[in-house]
Amino acid sequence: MSDSYLDKFRKFPVEKPAELERILVRTYTDIANAANVKENSQYELYETVNCQQFYQNPAIATPENIQNKRFVYRICVETGEIPTATIVNIPHGIAQFTDMVNIYGTVEVETAPGIYDWRPIPFVGPWGTDLLSVWVDAVNIHIESGQTFPTIISGRVILEYFKN
Numbered sequence: 001m002s003d004s005y006l007d008k009f010r011k012f013p014v015e016k017p018a019e020l021e022r023i024l025v026r027t028y029t030d031i032a033n034a035a036n037v038k039e040n041s042q043y044e045l046y047e048t049v050n051c052q053q054f055y056q057n058p059a060i061a062t063p064e065n066i067q068n069k070r071f072v073y074r075i076c077v078e079t080g081e082i083p084t085a086t087i088v089n090i091p092h093g094i095a096q097f098t099d100m101v102n103i104y105g106t107v108e109v110e111t112a113p114g115i116y117d118w119r120p121i122p123f124v125g126p127w128g129t130d131l132l133s134v135w136v137d138a139v140n141i142h143i144e145s146g147q148t149f150p151t152i153i154s155g156r157v158i159l160e161y162f163k164n
Helices: 017-037
Strands: 048-054 070-078 087-090 099-112 116-122 131-136 140-147 152-162
Touching: 048 116, 048 152, 070 116, 099 131, 116 152, 140 152
Parallel strands: none
Antiparallel strands: 048 070, 070 152, 087 140, 099 116, 099 152, 131 140
16 A cells, blocks of 8 residues: 555454454554545635645744644635736735745636637746746735737636645
């Protein structure tokens, strides 16, 4: 068994109570360990804990608290339409985050009438002005669309962050 996957079958020796207890304890431990390292795959429009854990913030780490973990929170934010060659500011509504872990997303664009594709955020195309960038401050998500980037029909930005 790997650390994050459980065996699909386990025989329990019901006729041997002493061995049964050992197997049940081991099974429970395996289940707890596997569940604790799985990432929560929920992507919601409200804040969720995504079950990622990081080391203690080195700036405040001491020998007494070095084992304390920081949990990662996640929120998805819809972009709406974004015209070519603009910067938009979208409020994220996160109260008191301390650091960003990951900023990413996708947008849908119309490259020609009736022809659509999806592009990652951030994006850099073959021309210097065919770009889409994103950055976050304490209040807003800022998205900048380059001079030759197509109009964004819709999209989403996913923010993963610490609150401690």
